Amino acid sequence: xAITEWEFDRVLDAAILKRLRRDPxxxxxxxxxxxxxxxxxxxxxxxxxxxxxxxxDPGRLQFSDNAGPNRA
Amino acid sequence: MLLLATQAQPQMRAHxxxxxxxxxxxxxxxxxxxxxxxxxxxxADNDAFNGWDTDMERRFLRMVEAISGLPxxxxxxxxxxxxxxxxxxxxxxxxxxxxxxxxxxxAYVLQEPGVEYDDHSPIPWGxxxxxxxxxxxxxxxxxxxxxxxxxxxxxxGLWVHMGRVNSLHRxxxxxxxxxxxIDGTQWVRYRDTYLLDGLHACGAGTQLRLGPVxxxxxxxxxxxxx
Numbered sequence: 001x002a003i004t005e006w007e008f009d010r011v012l013d014a015a016i017l018k019r020l021r022r023d024p025x026x027x028x029x030x031x032x033x034x035x036x037x038x039x040x041x042x043x044x045x046x047x048x049x050x051x052x053x054x055x056x057d058p059g060r061l062q063f064s065d066n067a068g069p070n071r072a
Numbered sequence: 073m074l075l076l077a078t079q080a081q082p083q084m085r086a087h088x089x090x091x092x093x094x095x096x097x098x099x100x101x102x103x104x105x106x107x108x109x110x111x112x113x114x115x116a117d118n119d120a121f122n123g124w125d126t127d128m129e130r131r132f133l134r135m136v137e138a139i140s141g142l143p144x145x146x147x148x149x150x151x152x153x154x155x156x157x158x159x160x161x162x163x164x165x166x167x168x169x170x171x172x173x174x175x176x177x178x179a180y181v182l183q184e185p186g187v188e189y190d191d192h193s194p195i196p197w198g199x200x201x202x203x204x205x206x207x208x209x210x211x212x213x214x215x216x217x218x219x220x221x222x223x224x225x226x227x228x229g230l231w232v233h234m235g236r237v238n239s240l241h242r243x244x245x246x247x248x249x250x251x252x253x254i255d256g257t258q259w260v261r262y263r264d265t266y267l268l269d270g271l272h273a274c275g276a277g278t279q280l281r282l283g284p285v286x287x288x289x290x291x292x293x294x295x296x297x298x
Contacts, residue, residue, distance in 0.1 A: 005238060006208065009257050014122045020099055032103045039099070047261045059265050061258065 003054045015046040073246065073274045074113055074253035076233070077260045077267070087267060091274040093146070095255050098131035101138050108142040115146040115202075115233065115253070116176075124151050124163070133170075140174040146231055146253065147202030152181035155208040161194045168199055177201035179233065182221065184212040195221070202231035205251070214242070219249045226250050243273040 003011070019042045020026055026042060029035035051058040076095035077087075093113035096104040108114055116139055118124075118132055132151060139145065150167045152160040160183045168178040179202035180195060195203075203225040207213045213234065225232050231253070234246045238258035246254050259270035 009236060009238075010122060012257065017099065017119070017122065032106065036103060043261070058262055061262070061266075 008050065008054075012046060012050050015050065016043055019046060073243075073251060075243075075259060075267075075270050075274045076113075076115055076253050076255045077263075078117070078255065087263065089268075089271045091271045092267075093253065096135070096139070098128070098135040101131065101135040104135055104138045105142060108139055108144060113146060113253075114144060115179075116148040117255075118149045118151045120149075120151050121154065124153060132167075136170065136174055136176065139176065145176055147179035147204070147233065148176045149179045149181055149204050152183060152204075152206060154206065155183055157183040157194055160206075161196070164196060164199075168196070177231075179204040179231075181206040182218065183207055184209065197224075197228060200230065202233060205232065205234040210242075214245060222249050222251065240269065240273045243270060244276070247274070247276070 020039065023038065023042055026035055026038040029038050048058050050056075051061070073091065074093040075091055076093045078095045078097060093115070094107050094110075095115055095117050096107050097117045098119045100107070104116070116135060119128055120132075129151070136148070139148070148171050150171065151163040153163065160181055164178070164180050168180075171178040178200055180200045181204045182195070184207050203221070205213055205218060205222070207218075212218065213236075222232050232251045233253045233255070234251045235255055236257070237243055237246050237254035238256040242256075243254060254274070256270070259267050
């Protein structure tokens with residue numbers, strides 16, 4: 001299903017924030033470094049998940065200026 | 073022009089570049105002070121892209137406490153509502169005094185509709201140190217009205233940032249109208265693939281003079297197929 005760039009950014013940001021509020025690796029991280037790594041992992045996973053859901057290759061993502069990311 | 077990346081600081085250490093800075097967010101609050109002291113140019117966003125509620129406010133205020141008085145802050149975006157200039161103005165007047173008290177430079181987020189660019193407009197020119205070009209549509213963000221607002225902001229000596237700049241063409245456009253910094257999802261996800269292209273485009277700056285962006289144009293694609 002096609003997704004616009006705007007929707008892509010909004011959905012991704014919401015998914016990341018939701019995980020950051022609940023994910024034990026992030027919420028209960030031992031220190032700031034561990035929390036950073038957990039956050040990085042969450043961001044990457046959610047990005048890849050959203051790309052997969054919309055048939056996008058995360059390594060060949062395209063944005064046009066007035067539409068969503070195109071299929072690679 | 074700077075590209076402000078929202079990625080976590082330790083990972084960004086591997087990407088030193090004169091056009092790379094950081095855009096810290098409330099979600100990073102335990103680490104924002106380290107970022108601010110790291111020597112890279114930095115600003116702070118409000119995490120309000122998906123709405124504003126009491127939990128977001130709590131996180132925003134916690135971030136403000138963490139960065140209070142730290143040197144080198146380019147701007148802190150006051151809370152805003154995407155696509156609603158009126159509510160954004162109300163939120164600005166609620167939070168900007170707090171930022172001033174903490175020694176932080178407030179940025180007003182420009183949202184459509186109804187913006188003007190003279191001193192009688194909703195833009196609180198006298199109370200800001202930066203202008204953040206937000207907006208829900210590229211027609212607004214890349215239109216002549218915003219271009220005039222940016223020119224006015226520069227005449228007042230304000231820092232101008234454009235949010236969600238996700239193509240090389242839009243980077244060039246932002247530079248051509250005088251933006252000082254941009255951010256965009258495109259450059260920080262899979263950054264080994266995309267970030268360097270974005271930084272190079274930011275470094276090219278105003279050498280790339282472009283006209284208005286065609287509505288249906290396909291742009292240069294960062295990565296392998298460009």
